[in-house]
Amino acid sequence: MSADAPTSASTGDAVLRVRDLRTRFFTEEGQVNAVEGVSFDVRDGEVFGIVGESGSGKSVTALSLIDLIESPGRITSGEVWYRKPALADEFRDSTPAAVDGDFVDLRRLPEGVRRSLRGPSFSMIFQDPMSSFNPSITVGTQIAEAVEVQRRARANPRRTRSRTQGYGLGQYVRDTLLPSRDYVSDGSRAEAVELLERVGIPDPAERAEEYPHQFSGGMLQRAMVAQALAGEPDVLIADEPTTALDVTIQAQILNLLRELQRDQGMSVVMITHDLGVIARMCDRVGVMYAGELVERGTLGDVFERPVHPYTQGLLGSIPDLENPAPRLDPIEGNVPSLLDSEMGDRCYFADRCPKAMDDCLHRIDERAVAHGGGDGDGDGDDGVGEHAVRCVLADREYDPAAALDDGHFEDDDTAETEAEVAADD
Numbered sequence: 566m567s568a569d570a571p572t573s574a575s576t577g578d579a580v581l582r583v584r585d586l587r588t589r590f591f592t593e594e595g596q597v598n599a600v601e602g603v604s605f606d607v608r609d610g611e612v613f614g615i616v617g618e619s620g621s622g623k624s625v626t627a628l629s630l631i632d633l634i635e636s637p638g639r640i641t642s643g644e645v646w647y648r649k650p651a652l653a654d655e656f657r658d659s660t661p662a663a664v665d666g667d668f669v670d671l672r673r674l675p676e677g678v679r680r681s682l683r684g685p686s687f688s689m690i691f692q693d694p695m696s697s698f699n700p701s702i703t704v705g706t707q708i709a710e711a712v713e714v715q716r717r718a719r720a721n722p723r724r725t726r727s728r729t730q731g732y733g734l735g736q737y738v739r740d741t742l743l744p745s746r747d748y749v750s751d752g753s754r755a756e757a758v759e760l761l762e763r764v765g766i767p768d769p770a771e772r773a774e775e776y777p778h779q780f781s782g783g784m785l786q787r788a789m790v791a792q793a794l795a796g797e798p799d800v801l802i803a804d805e806p807t808t809a810l811d812v813t814i815q816a817q818i819l820n821l822l823r824e825l826q827r828d829q830g831m832s833v834v835m836i837t838h839d840l841g842v843i844a845r846m847c848d849r850v851g852v853m854y855a856g857e858l859v860e861r862g863t864l865g866d867v868f869e870r871p872v873h874p875y876t877q878g879l880l881g882s883i884p885d886l887e888n889p890a891p892r893l894d895p896i897e898g899n900v901p902s903l904l905d906s907e908m909g910d911r912c913y914f915a916d917r918c919p920k921a922m923d924d925c926l927h928r929i930d931e932r933a934v935a936h937g938g939g940d941g942d943g944d945g946d947d948g949v950g951e952h953a954v955r956c957v958l959a960d961r962e963y964d965p966a967a968a969l970d971d972g973h974f975e976d977d978d979t980a981e982t983e984a985e986v987a988a989d990d
């Protein structure tokens with residue numbers, strides 16, 4: 566595995582190990598570095614949260630995990646190790662570089678194999694269920710189709726790895742000659758109704774016959790969760806699953822996800838911009854900024870003992886209902902452009918950071934936080950190196966005397982502009 570693996574000491578129970586992942590978009594304006602050397606683990610049965618502002622790269626990270634990046638985007642480097650002993654055994658001899666113990670590197674597996682893992686290994690729920698369901702097919706049928714695909718995959722895994730997923734010429738001829746043949750079996754339809762019941766849809770058999778527009782937003786989000794559970798995935802990726810919902814419905818969906826995650830022992834990757842969702846749902850969390858994971862650790866590490874000034878700023882901008890401040894303390898400035906030509910070679914947060922120093926004017930690797938993570942209360946969450954940040958303050962106190970002068974970066978920008986004008990002349 567790559568040298569810049571996270572510093573976590575307890576990765577033995579990881580189901581997913583992401584190492585130095587980079588995803589680029591090649592646009593007319595230039596190369597956009599959406600994900601920039603991201604590394605983290607997702608462990609068995611935990612909820613790992615990724616939090617950040619819009620444009621920080623968190624959704625692209627999630628899509629990169631399951632190989633759903635579309636042109637002009639591309640994963641340019643990195644590793645995504647998934648623990649699946651049967652798959653590791655299958656490729657151990659033919660593709661040894663793709664296997665490490667019980668883990669396989671998804672990026673080194675054939676495309677058909679990666680595709681066949683969507684559903685039984687990885688599933689995803691999105692922000693807007695209305696645009697994820699087909700409006701002209703009943704909700705029950707759409708869930709039943711997902712169940713049917715997984716049933717067929719279990720019965721004949723090789724077929725699901727083919728590009729046509731077994732829907733070849735023979736199947737086409739059979740379906741043309743016998744148009745009433747139903748792709749979805751009665752068993753899958755019954756299972757779809759059970760899934761709707763499991764996610765709390767009342768009268769599931771009747772609701773299964775309805776179309777998406779007949780569902781409320783909350784009910785449709787539940788239906789999408791049901792569809793995602795059809796393959797009994799090891800890892801569920803939830804991308805802003807409650808953003809489009811009312812607050813009360815949000816709480817219901819989050820409770821539902823937590824309940825299902827505990828019942829099924831699934832791991833969940835929760836993508837959100839909402840720190841409240843993270844606090845409520847997650848065991849561990851990573852904070853993203855400008856395509857990088859700038860701080861990661863247990864919920865206690867990140868919320869109680871944040872080290873990165875960006876994390877501190879995010880937490881400082883939340884209203885505290887118990888001790889209301891007269892004014893909130895927002896993070897000054899804007900999220901930087903992710904265009905490669907504009908990203909510079911300093912800490913990406915430097916020109917917004919109130920603690921920026923000379924030492925910050927070069928790229929910063931991830932470092933373990935000196936306190937070693939955890940809260941020292943002996944409850945088992947004190948793993949050494951669990952808490953890590955991309956910041957020079959990981960292992961030293963901030964010294965205000967070392968701070969850069971106010972306006973340092975304005976001077977810098979002015980100098981750059983003058984240099985550009987001179988070059989143009």
Ligand code: SF4
Nearest residue numbers: 912915918925956957
């Ligand atoms: S490395 Fe420096 S500029 Fe970057 S976040 Fe840390 S203190 Fe701020």
